[in-house]
Structure formats: C-alpha cells, structure tokens
C-alpha cells in the first residue's frame with residue numbers, strides 16, 4: 001500500500017496529505033513529511049522539530065483518535081462525512097473454483113460498472129448523474145473489505161457491491177465506514193465485536 005493510502009490524513013494535525021510520491025507523503029497543514037524507512041518503520045520529519053522514526057501502527061492509532069474527534073465535532077448529522085468518485089459494480093454470478101478437479105468453493109464474478117459518487121452521511125448512498133441510484137442504511141451492510149483500489153461491501157439481500165475508488169484511499173473509506181457503522185449500532189446499545197467474515201453485534205450490558 002502506498003504510504004499516502006495509509007496516511008491519508010496527517011496523524012499529527014488531521015490535515016490532508018499529498019499523493020505525488022509513492023514512498024513519501026507530506027501534510028498540507030503542518031508540512032510534516034512522512035516516508036518509508038527500513039524495517040517497516042516510518043520516518044517523520046516535522047518542520048520545526050527533530051526527525052524521528054516510528055511504526056505505522058502508532059501513526060494509524062493517532063489517525064483513529066483524530067477521526068473519532070472529528071466525528072464527535074460534527075454539529076449537523078446530515079452533513080456528508082465523505083464523498084468519493086467511484087465506479088460501482090455488482091457481483092452478478094458466482095463461478096465454481098476447482099483444484100485438481102475438486103470443488104474448492106465459489107468466486108464472485110464482477111462485471112460492468114456505473115460511474116458516480118459514493119457518499120457517507122447518516123446513511124450510505126451512491127449518486128449518479130441523475131440523482132441517488134442506491135441508498136443503504138448501515139444495518140444493511142453485512143461485511144466490508146478493501147483491496148488496493150476498491151472497497152467491497154456485502155449488502156443484505158443485494159449481494160456484493162464493489163466500489164473502485166478513483167482518487168481516495170480504500171483505507172480512508174474502511175476507517176470512516178467502520179466508525180459510522182459502530183456509532184449507528186451504539187445508539188441502539190449494541191457494540192460490534194467482529195467485522196470478519198461478517199459484522200456481528202452484541203448488546204452492551206449496563
């Protein structure tokens with residue numbers, strides 16, 4: 001994963017980061033530069049402080065905290081949290097997978113694609129030129145996973161939907177969507193205890 005897809009926002013100040021170089025990204029706010037270093041460490045070079053090495057894990061933890069704070073600050077719950085250009089495709093059929101003539105399982109065949117925007121607000125919507133094409137409530141999303149350029153969601157009774165993101169990082173979507181879904185359930189006193197292979201919730205004991 002290019003460093004920009006991992007650090008899609010600055011772990012220090014929450015501003016957006018640049019996308020130009022695959023092994024380096026810099027913050028548009030505080031101008032800190034983040035680059036891949038040895039042993040999967042990341043070199044952090046703040047503008048006015050000495051540079052230091054840290055792990056990707058520490059930086060993504062800090063991003064999670066900032067993301068939660070941003071969600072808490074939202075005054076208008078109707079405003080959209082994320083909007084990304086995407087190509088949507090739906091798995092239309094399943095093909096058997098054989099290994100030495102033995103049936104191992106099935107794989108989804110994803111065909112076609114519709115251009116539009118994926119919008120996260122208090123629901124998830126896919127909007128095309130003529131308006132809203134799909135609208136999903138968070139409890140319709142049964143599982144989510146990401147690849148290098150797409151997020152895949154399994155929608156209840158509607159099957160697997162793939163959104164190939166044109167510019168934004170799939171991890172940006174995974175983090176925001178997980179937080180939005182968990183807050184949706186929290187309002188019903190439910191907590192998510194598993195995202196894989198499917199989203200599972202349990203009642204919070206008070």
Ligand SMILES: [Zn+2]
Pocket residue numbers: 010011012013014015027028029030031032
């Ligand atoms: Zn910054």
